[in-house]
Amino acid sequence: xxxxxxxxxxxxSTAELQSALDxxxxxxxxxxxxTLYFGVKNNGKPIGQIIGKNTLRDISRxxxxxxxxxxxxxxxxVILDGKDCIEVKFAGNDIPYFANGRAFIRVSDEDKKISQxxxxxxxxxxxxRNNKWEEKSSNITxxxxxxxxxxxxxxxxNKKGRINYEYTNKEDILKRLNLIDQNGKIKNxxxxxxxxxxxxxxxxxxxxxxxxxxxxxxxxxxxxxxxLIDVGEQYISKNIRxxxxxxxxxxxxxxxPEIPMTAIREALCNAFxxxxxxxPYSVNIAIYSNRIxxxxxxxxxxxxxxxxxxxxxxxxxxxxxLVVKTLYLSGEIETWGTGLRKIYNVCKNxxxxxxxxxxxxxxxxxxxxxxxxELIENTEKNLNGNEKVDDKVDDKVDDKVDDKxxxxxxxxxxxxxxxxxxxxxxEEISQKIGISITSxxxxxxxxxxxxxxxxxGSNKNGYWQILKK
Numbered sequence: 306x307x308x309x310x311x312x313x314x315x316x317x318s319t320a321e322l323q324s325a326l327d328x329x330x331x332x333x334x335x336x337x338x339x340t341l342y343f344g345v346k347n348n349g350k351p352i353g354q355i356i357g358k359n360t361l362r363d364i365s366r367x368x369x370x371x372x373x374x375x376x377x378x379x380x381x382x383v384i385l386d387g388k389d390c391i392e393v394k395f396a397g398n399d400i401p402y403f404a405n406g407r408a409f410i411r412v413s414d415e416d417k418k419i420s421q422x423x424x425x426x427x428x429x430x431x432x433x434r435n436n437k438w439e440e441k442s443s444n445i446t447x448x449x450x451x452x453x454x455x456x457x458x459x460x461x462x463n464k465k466g467r468i469n470y471e472y473t474n475k476e477d478i479l480k481r482l483n484l485i486d487q488n489g490k491i492k493n494x495x496x497x498x499x500x501x502x503x504x505x506x507x508x509x510x511x512x513x514x515x516x517x518x519x520x521x522x523x524x525x526x527x528x529x530x531x532x533l534i535d536v537g538e539q540y541i542s543k544n545i546r547x548x549x550x551x552x553x554x555x556x557x558x559x560x561x562p563e564i565p566m567t568a569i570r571e572a573l574c575n576a577f578x579x580x581x582x583x584x585p586y587s588v589n590i591a592i593y594s595n596r597i598x599x600x601x602x603x604x605x606x607x608x609x610x611x612x613x614x615x616x617x618x619x620x621x622x623x624x625x626x627l628v629v630k631t632l633y634l635s636g637e638i639e640t641w642g643t644g645l646r647k648i649y650n651v652c653k654n655x656x657x658x659x660x661x662x663x664x665x666x667x668x669x670x671x672x673x674x675x676x677x678x679e680l681i682e683n684t685e686k687n688l689n690g691n692e693k694v695d696d697k698v699d700d701k702v703d704d705k706v707d708d709k710x711x712x713x714x715x716x717x718x719x720x721x722x723x724x725x726x727x728x729x730x731x732e733e734i735s736q737k738i739g740i741s742i743t744s745x746x747x748x749x750x751x752x753x754x755x756x757x758x759x760x761x762g763s764n765k766n767g768y769w770q771i772l773k774k
């Protein structure tokens with residue numbers, strides 16, 4: 306018989322009928338179906354059960370009379386290891402279920418009483434499943450759809466090979482995507498994906514430390530999902546540190562972000578694709594000195610954990626199938642149910658720590674940042690012992706400034722230092738060249754005015770970039 310688990314419960318006899326009702330409810334609330342046996346010990350050994358004329362009927366009646374919402378189980382006599390036992394098969398999707406007014410949830414092989422907060426979450430989740438927000442009709446018309454976004458979507462889908470038709474008109478494309486209901490009204494999913502002014506918000510903030518105390522910047526954006534994904538990616542890109550990689554096999558250097566932008570974009574797509582749209586909150590980006598957090602309203606699915614999707618390849622159960630399918634067709638996401646695994650693997654390959662946290666009001670993806678020292682060491686490592694690259698860099702600098710107005714010797718030295726370490730500080734330049742910090746600042750300003758260099762990011766966390774002309 307095996308052992309008890311989250312979907313199977315054993316009872317030694319019908320004397321444990323009340324406890325059996327609790328177990329049935331607990332399994333229903335977790336998995337919506339299960340099996341219970343009378344006449345079997347906890348270790349799975351059948352010991353038999355006396356089955357009278359009314360035994361099966363009494364069990365069935367107790368279940369239908371004392372469990373709400375009502376279920377109608379299949380109660381049968383079975384022979385296990387030559388012993389007479391009773392098998393009860395049950396199923397139901399109208400969670401939460403109650404046994405004599407009490408709700409339970411299955412945890413391993415135990416039945417845990419559900420708290421008020423957990424019960425609230427379960428009721429919201431049931432309402433969401435039975436009456437999906439994305440399927441409801443919105444109050445917008447075809448005129449409120451952003452045609453430019455819709456055209457770009459079709460173009461991207463064509464290039465990815467996931468859309469086999471050309472753009473025609475707004476109504477036709479929305480119908481093909483099942484974003485118009487049977488009454489000809491645009492669904493909520495159509496509005497948030499392609500609307501000109503949907504009520505979709507993204508809040509971005511930069512904090513001075515590891516705590517949410519002093520903020521350096523805060524911006525609120527609104528728009529459709531496709532536009533906000535781009536906005537969020539650009540905001541993070543401009544406010545993280547980048548290092549230089551010269552080992553590219555060519556004259557060009559490669560700018561490398563401290564956190565892979567593919568992982569960032571995937572996290573943003575997941576945030577908008579899987580958020581609970583019934584909740585009146587925004588998707589948020591919070592940039593701290595040691596980490597970046599992207600969170601979205603709503604909790605992770607009750608049936609699984611992030612680890613199930615990362616290591617166990619759990620099949621996808623999207624909260625918003627219409628939204629997720631549309632993101633897939635555009636190429637924004639690769640395959641349903643693989644987003645967390647992709648984020649985890651990309652960060653693992655870069656030796657970056659990433660965590661997935663289901664907190665009180667939202668689900669968080671947390672990227673831990675590399676510090677400035679690590680980025681400088683990485684740049685120096687790329688340059689170390691690579692004299693050919695250094696020669697190419699020097700030639701490249703000369704080519705860049707030859708067509709400018711005359712540069713001083715100090716300005717050329719500054720450019721050399723920036724190419725070798727884009728994160729170099731004014732104090733370091735001053736020490737290496739042997740001029741004052743004020744003189745360094747003046748020369749940097751002159752180079753910037755000549756469009757030879759520019760500052761990317763803040764004075765504290767940014768870097769210098771040699772402009773390409």
